Amino acid sequence: MSESLTITGLGQKGEGIAQSGDRKIFVPFALPGETVAVEETAERARLVAVETASPDRIEPFCPYFGACGGCQLQHMGPDIYRAFKIGLVETPLRHLGIEAKVERMVEAHGEGRRxxxxxxxxxxxxxxxxxxxxxxxxxxxxxxxxxxxxxxxxxxxxxxxxxxxxxxxxxxxxxxxxxxxxxxxxxxxxxxxxxxxxxxxxxxxxxxxxxxxxxxxxVSMGRASVELPVGSFLQATAAAEAALADYVIEAVGKAKSVADLFCGVGPFALRLAEKASVFAADSDKPATVALEKAARHAKGLKAVSVRARDLFRDPLTRFELDYDCVVLDPPRAGCEAQVKEIVASKLKRVVMVACDPKTFARDAASLIKGGFSVSNLMAFDQFAWSNHIEIAATFSRTA
Missing domain, CATH: 2.40.50.1070 (OB fold (Dihydrolipoamide Acetyltransferase, E2P))
Structure with a gap:
């Protein structure tokens, strides 16, 4: 048996939120302001029909949308979609008392997922x-x-x-x-x-x-060609890799020595090495081997030093962080241990790329508490039509 609900907001997974008595109900594929008929299943509900549609609702372009678990947001028009994605970044920061605003959201889906x-x-x-x-x-x-x-x-x-x-x-x-x-x-x-x-x-x-x-x-990365190890990590879209690399290069600026931590196969390190000497580290040994080989065979690069190192258990210490700038691109778990060492060091500039808004907010809060200020906060939408977002920000140590 279905019941009628009014959607009042969006959850962090892009689901509509409705109130039924003292209960909060999540309705996939529903938008704020809509009246919908649903069938309840525990805390979530199945959308049966949209009785009153939001002006932000659009027609999904994929015939499998709604049944497939891959995309959640194809029914969202551009304005509400953009606001939702930016909210994914700003809300966890605000919960930790950081009022930073996303300066720009970059559409980074490009030709699609590779x-x-x-x-x-x-x-x-x-x-x-x-x-x-x-x-x-x-x-x-x-x-x-x-x-x-x-x-x-x-x-x-x-x-x-x-x-x-x-x-x-x-x-x-x-x-x-x-x-x-x-x-x-x-x-x-x-x-x-x-x-x-x-x-x-x-x-x-x-x-x-x-x-x-x-x-x-x-895969080409700047002047280098990387032979990918089996199962190695790669940004989901080529457009996102290029856009994030452009951000990192600009944010690093005129630094002469850079540490690229959680470097993977080198999408940042290989491009940064065109202008600066680079130390690159990651726990993925096959990735670091591929990066070192690519750097060795590329022409016109400055010195690239590569090491396989578990930066969760063995972060670079405050005494090792003798660089003009550090680039961080951790996995979803973030880089809490490495940030603690950065705060205790004399390092003045950090460029962070992150794929999880909550751990990014946690690590950003630690840097800010440790004397850094955040600037140029940007969102990169490479996982289009999903509830994921990529983040980049620059941190500078204040006096």
Whole structure:
């Protein structure tokens, strides 16, 4: 049986919020000001119908929207969408007493996602349904970059041979890189080689082990060309990587020595090295090896020193932070231990890129409490139509 609710706000996942008595109910795909018919399921509800639509509502462009668990915001018009994304950044900061405002939001979806994980069964392939472990079979995904246009078809073909599995795709300049994670432990690598060859893949790995290589997957970063390790991290869109790198280079300014911490395969380090000497560190050893190799073969770069180091357990100490500037690009857990050492050091400038607003706010608050001021706060929307946002900010030590 359905009931009628009035939506009064948005939650941090982009769901509409309604009040029913003393209970707060979350309604996916509903917008503030709308009257909607819902069927309740615990704290969340299923949208049955929009009785009174918001002027901010638009028609989703994907036929799977609403069923697919990948995108949550395709029903939002540009104004409410932008306000929601900026709120993801500003709200956690405000909760910690920081009134910083996003100066600009950069649309960084570009040509689409160059990384994606699809799921496959013998008779279907696609993404999981919203809030479910059930698989939604898809023929195409419009948010993927042109280089991954074939990903759903490839996933279908792999599912027929392998059965239930997760398939990680990366579009590179030399072709499609695939990492296969099957549920069964009995998948034989020799059966995958003719399959990868017939599908025209650049590389296929079974878990972390490469089983097929036609061409080494490569991505250009500034003057360098990086050979990607199996399963390595890469920004979801090429446009976001370029926009974030431009931000970092400008924010670093005329610094002659830079430490790039949580450097990955070097999207910042390799570009920064065109003008400054760079120390780069990350716990991902294959990534640091790839970065070092790319720097060694690139022309026109200043000195690049690379080290595999767990910056969570073993951050650079206050005595090691003898640089003009430090760039931080941590994973979702943030960089609490490293920030503590930065605060205790004499470092004067920090440029931070972050993918989680809450841990970014926590680390920003520590820097500010330690004598830094924040400026040039920006949001980068590479995960378009989802409730994720990338953040960049510059911190300068005040007198």
């Amino acid at each position: 990384r994606a994980t699809l799921h496959a069964r013998r008779d279907a392939a696609g993404y999981m349904r919203l809030r479910s472990h059930d698989l939604l079979d898809i023929a195409a995904c419009p948010i993927l970059a042109p280089g991954l246009k074939r990903a759903p078809a490839i996933a279908h073909a792999i599912g027929v041979v392998v059965g239930p599995c997760d398939i990680g795709f990366t579009a590179t300049e030399t072709g499609i890189d695939v990492v296969l994670r099957p549920e069964s432990k009995d998948v034989r690598a020799d059966r995958l080689v003719p399959l990868a060859n017939s599908l025209g893949l650049a590389r296929l790995a079974l878990h972390k082990e490469m089983v097929f290589l036609a061409q080494a997957p490569r």
